[in-house]
Amino acid sequence: xxxxxxxxxxxxxxxxxxxxxxxxxxxxxxxxxxxxxxxxxxxxxxxxxxxxxxxxxxxxxxxxxxxxxxxxxxxxxxxxxxxxxxxxxxxxxxxxxxxxxxxxxxxxxxxxxxxxxxxxxxxxxxxxxxxxxxxxxxxxxxxxxxxxxxxxxxxxxxxxxxxxxxxxxxxxxxxxxxxxxxxxxxxxxxxxxxxxxxxxxxxxxxxxxxxxxxxxxxxxxxxxxxxxxxxxxxxxxxxxxxxxxxxxxxxxxxxxxxxxxxxxxxxxxxxxxxxxxxxxxxxxxxxxxxxxxxxxxxxxxxxxxxxxxxxxxxxxxxxxxxxxxxxxxxxxxxxxxxxxxxxxxxxxxxxxxxxxxxxxxxxxxxxx
Amino acid sequence: xxxxxxxxxxxxxxxxxxxxxxxxxxxxxxxxxxxxxxxxxxxxxxxxxxxxxxxxxxxxxxxxxxxxxxxxxxxxxxxxxxxxxxxxxxxxxxxxxxxxxxxxxxxxxxxxxxxxxxxxxxxxxxxxxxxxxxxxxxxxxxxxxxxxxxxxxxxxxxxxxxxxxxxxxxxxxxxxxxxxxxxxxxxxxxxxxxxxxxxxxxxxxxxxxxxxxxxxxxxxxxxxxxxxxxxxxxxxxxxxxxxxxxxxxxxxxxxxxxxxxxxxxxxxxxxxxxxxxxxxxxxxxxxxxxxxxxxxxxxxxxxxxxxxxxxxxxxxxxxxxxxxxxxxxxxxxxxxxxxxxxxxxxxxxxxxxxxxxxxxxxxxxxxx
Numbered sequence: 238x239x240x241x242x243x244x245x246x247x248x249x250x251x252x253x254x255x256x257x258x259x260x261x262x263x264x265x266x267x268x269x270x271x272x273x274x275x276x277x278x279x280x281x282x283x284x285x286x287x288x289x290x291x292x293x294x295x296x297x298x299x300x301x302x303x304x305x306x307x308x309x310x311x312x313x314x315x316x317x318x319x320x321x322x323x324x325x326x327x328x329x330x331x332x333x334x335x336x337x338x339x340x341x342x343x344x345x346x347x348x349x350x351x352x353x354x355x356x357x358x359x360x361x362x363x364x365x366x367x368x369x370x371x372x373x374x375x376x377x378x379x380x381x382x383x384x385x386x387x388x389x390x391x392x393x394x395x396x397x398x399x400x401x402x403x404x405x406x407x408x409x410x411x412x413x414x415x416x417x418x419x420x421x422x423x424x425x426x427x428x429x430x431x432x433x434x435x436x437x438x439x440x441x442x443x444x445x446x447x448x449x450x451x452x453x454x455x456x457x458x459x460x461x462x463x464x465x466x467x468x469x470x471x472x473x474x475x476x477x478x479x480x481x482x483x484x485x486x487x488x489x490x491x492x493x494x495x496x497x498x499x500x501x502x503x504x505x506x507x508x509x510x511x512x513x514x515x516x517x518x519x520x521x522x523x524x525x526x527x528x529x530x531x532x533x534x535x536x537x538x539x540x541x542x543x544x545x546x547x548x549x550x551x552x553x554x555x556x557x558x559x560x561x562x563x564x565x566x567x568x569x570x571x572x573x574x575x576x577x578x579x580x581x582x583x584x585x586x587x588x589x590x591x592x593x594x595x596x597x598x599x600x601x602x603x604x605x
Numbered sequence: 606x607x608x609x610x611x612x613x614x615x616x617x618x619x620x621x622x623x624x625x626x627x628x629x630x631x632x633x634x635x636x637x638x639x640x641x642x643x644x645x646x647x648x649x650x651x652x653x654x655x656x657x658x659x660x661x662x663x664x665x666x667x668x669x670x671x672x673x674x675x676x677x678x679x680x681x682x683x684x685x686x687x688x689x690x691x692x693x694x695x696x697x698x699x700x701x702x703x704x705x706x707x708x709x710x711x712x713x714x715x716x717x718x719x720x721x722x723x724x725x726x727x728x729x730x731x732x733x734x735x736x737x738x739x740x741x742x743x744x745x746x747x748x749x750x751x752x753x754x755x756x757x758x759x760x761x762x763x764x765x766x767x768x769x770x771x772x773x774x775x776x777x778x779x780x781x782x783x784x785x786x787x788x789x790x791x792x793x794x795x796x797x798x799x800x801x802x803x804x805x806x807x808x809x810x811x812x813x814x815x816x817x818x819x820x821x822x823x824x825x826x827x828x829x830x831x832x833x834x835x836x837x838x839x840x841x842x843x844x845x846x847x848x849x850x851x852x853x854x855x856x857x858x859x860x861x862x863x864x865x866x867x868x869x870x871x872x873x874x875x876x877x878x879x880x881x882x883x884x885x886x887x888x889x890x891x892x893x894x895x896x897x898x899x900x901x902x903x904x905x906x907x908x909x910x911x912x913x914x915x916x917x918x919x920x921x922x923x924x925x926x927x928x929x930x931x932x933x934x935x936x937x938x939x940x941x942x943x944x945x946x947x948x949x950x951x952x953x954x955x956x957x958x959x960x961x962x963x964x965x966x967x968x969x970x971x972x973x
Contacts, residue, residue, distance in 0.1 A: 245642035249649045252850055257636070260644050264635045268628045274613035274932060276628050278809040278855070281617045281933060314682035314811065315832050318846040322830030351831050436847060441646040443682065443811040443849030462690030462833075463719050464683050478686040479804060481811030481849065482620055487646070564642060565649060 246587035249565035250394050250540060250578040251416065252436040254587075258498060259490045277486045282479050290482075291475065294489030297496050304425050304448060311447040311467065312475040312485050316434045317415045320445060321348045323465050324411055324430065325355035327457045329385045336385040337361040337408070339378070341400075342369040342393025343571060344413060352388070361387070369396040371532035375405040384408040386429055392417035394437075395569040397542030397576065398535040403427050409453060417539050418446065419495065420581060421506035429453050437539070438581045440488035443481045495581070505581055512579045512588040513538040519592035523599035526550075530572060544574030546604060551575065554598050561594050563587075614955035617933035618762050618908060618946040619784065620804040622955075626866060627858040645854045650847050659848065662857030665864050672793045672816060679815040679835065680843045680853050684802045685712070685783045688813065689719035691833050692779055692798065695825045697724040697753045704753040705729040705776070707746070709768075710737040710761025711939060712781060720756070729755070737764040739900035743773040752776040754797055760785035762805075763937040765910030765944065766903040771795050777821060785907050786814065787863060788949060789874035797821055805907070806949045808856035811849045863949070873949055880947045880956040881906040887960035891967035894918075898940060912942030914972060919943065922966050929962050931955075 247254040270277045273286050280287050295310045304310065313319070329336055335357035338349045341364045352358045361380065362373050380387050386409045392399040394416040404410045409429025418433035425431065430449045436442040449467055457468040469477040499505050517536060520527040520543055530542040545551045551574060558566050568576040579588055615622040638645045641654050648655050663678045672678065681687070697704055703725035706717045709732045720726045729748065730741050748755050754777045760767040762784040772778045777797025786801035793799065798817045804810040817835055825836040837845040867873050885904060888895040888911055898910040913919045919942060926934050936944040947956055 242637040242639065243642060244637055247643045247647055249643075249647065249652075252647055252649060252847065255644060255647050260636045260646075264632050267632045267635065268625070269610040269612055271610065274611060274930070275615045275617075276623060278628075279615050279617065279620055279623050281620060282810065284617075284933070314684070314849075315687070316682070316846045319683070319830075319832040322832060326830070347831075354828055354830065434847065436850075441849075441851045442650065442847045443852055460722055462687075462694070462722065463715075464687040464690060465830075478684045479620065479802065479810045481682075481809075481852065482804075483809045483851065484811055484849070562642070565652070 243562065245562045245564040246583070246590055247564050248577045248579070248583070248587070248591070250437075250569070250576060252442045253578055253580050254582045255441075256491065256494045256498070256582045259487065259494055262490055263487065278483045280482070282476060282482050287482055290489055291480065291485050294485055294492055297489065297492035298446070301419065301492060301495055301502055302423055302425055302448075308425055308448050308450050309454070309471045311449065311470045312480055312488075313445045313447055313470060314443065314481055316442070316445055317344070317413055317432065318347070319465075320413070320432045320447065321351035322355065323467065324348075324386070324388065324432075325352040325358065326461055326465055327467050328409070328411070328430070328453060329356040329358075330456065332357045334383050334385045335359045337380055337387045339373070339387070339389040340364065341372055341390060341398060342396040344393060344395070344415070345388075345390040348388060348390070348413060357385075368530075369393060369398065370530055370535075372398055372400055372535045375402060380406040380408060382407040386411045389413070392537050392539050394540050394578070395572055396530060397537045397540040398531045399537035399539065409450065417537070419502060419505070420509050420539060422502040435484065435488050437578075440491050441484050444484035444488055446488075499581075508585065509538045509579070509581065512583060512585055513541065515585070515588040515592045516541045516577055516579060516595075519595040522596065525604040526599040526602070527595065530574070539578060539580055541577045541579065542568060542572060542574065544568075550602060553602070557598060558591070558594055561590060563591055563594060566591075611930065613930045613932040614951070614958055615932050616945045616947070616951070616955070616959070618805075618937070618944060620810045621946055621948050622950045623809075624859065624862045624866070624950045627855065627862055630858055631855065646851045648850075650844060650850050655850055658854050658857055659843065662853055662860055665857065665860035666814070669787065669860060669863055669870055670791055670793055670816075676793055676816050676818050677822070677839045679817065679838045680848055680856070681813045681815055681838060682811065682849055684810070684813055685781055685800065686715070686719075687833075688781070688800045688815065689716045690723065691835065692716075692754070692756065692800075693720040693723035693726065694829055694833055695835050696777070696779070696798070696821060697726075698824065700725045702751050702753045703727045705748055705755045707741070707755070707757040708732065709740055709758060709766060710764040712761060712763070712783070713756075713758040716756060716758070716781060725753075737761060737766065738898055738903075740766055740768055740903045743770060748774040748776060750775040754779045757781070760905050760907050762908050762946070763940055763944075764898060765905045765908040766899045767905035767907065777818065785905070787870060787873070788877050788907060790870040803852065803856050805946075808859050809852050812852035812856055814856075867949075876953065877906045877947070877949065880951060880953055881909065883953070883956040883960045884909045884945055884947060884963075887963040890964065893972040894967040894970070895963065898942070907946060907948055909945045909947065910936060910940060910942060912936075918970060921970070925966060926959070926962055929958060931959055931962060934959075
């Protein structure tokens, strides 16, 4: 590290912690990409060097998720927010086949709002009545077989709830995996479209991964605004326009870290389970101090959300955490309290240091 | 430089050469942004640190271009290509007020193609008949006063032609400045909307600057797809969704370099004139070897395009250039020949080394 400063344990919900070896590699290559005589930011996206980088990132992603050849991988811009519009613009069919939306938190609600502007959409499930603290079971939901698609959010970052089981539906399933992409293996064949902005588990803000079943590309109309047409990006190998080259390069380095340093998504999943257990067990040891937002069986392995009995205690908890190098733990303004995001790149030591501080804080602040 | 490799003179048309001090600063800060304990890629876009970075980038841009308070600066994603759609989607008015398009090269043509999908648009000028080798004069064009807007491309990267004078029109003028943004001072008050993807003069691919006159924001309809609505981005200070944080950070470093190291856009303009003269004078010294694509008065200060008498000579020229560390000089496939992109960050030494090779090649390969 050139800088002598100490890195903190970063619990930010996104943009979020990245693997240190990835940052070191960027540092070493930023002035001169090996064999290139220029920074990766300076070379043409049409150069052999960059095409190799983008293909390698894609191929590692295909190996990590065992993406079947029925599906296409796209690297896009505009974040999940642009996908909220692109999905209905590309995939909606006739009025008799409305898309079905499962809303289990803030992001699902935004997705629904954008979809409604584009065509026939129905709200199949809404968790508003219990403040998005729990999830439906797949067998409780009646998804019409002829729906244009079913949309859901696998992990709600703000509320901290996460589907553990794969979806069950006959229509194409569209999943916003932005905040739990690559946290475990996934059976991609069960999905019509998976999308994820990179800035939680996959890389820096500015690139969004879309994995789309190839037959769905036929739904994209030529009259769509060019950038918003999935078919353009698929036909041109994500080079329909200049891709966010640096972000794709970093995403590739994160994929390399997952594949070769971590050892794949099964190992990553076990580590994520372990980290989440460390934090949730600390929470459950002090039920009078820490009250979880999520129903226990729906707890997210990525974002642990909880409140303390009052705002004064929450402020003291956060201030003490900061003194222990535990950073960015403040909850989202809409839910309040504490949110500990423990994405792939958060080391176990970070989760352990947080749990230790939770224990210490609870014992030194007895609740009457 | 950590790497011992030699950096080349990089004439890539974009993504393109960046200032070395910017790359060195990234290298030094990538693991730990001063005062932050994390990489700039890892911190929340809602953190004070990042908001300060984005505001500083915006404020430097405002000072460099003397942007009046009538105009708003936005940092978006999706490149110029997404702007080709967003502009008509936001700015088109009634059928009796069609937007007017001036097409002077490949990019203007793409912009027109997307606009036609969105509403009433007219082709006011097309340079196809002379293969986009020359530009109209502003006083030759009859722009209807009530046009929704007039769209033109200040510099056509592929053809290498560039408007030197500011536009004259009563309707709002929309300018794609992607490939000559910040190459000289600009009277922003003459424009309704200026847009530029960053990857030529302003930063890495993945961020697009839009400078829009505030009254035009009133044209954006609430029914637009959320990400495509300029008003959303203006109302939320370019934080309607997660911005491409790293790209904005680098853009800010480039603005800092322009302001403090270069000394502003008037100095930058003189340097750019000097570099372009060096290359074009070498071209003109050997008219039998180098034939410029652009009419001389319309030559671009950013992209010098020329052909050699045959493909064999062009290949030899390129191979010899490569041996002299002059990289990425091959012309775009649609025009052929040679293209030397000499953006802001190309040092004078690069232009001089190219001119020297042009002289040497011409003298050692006499044309009968």
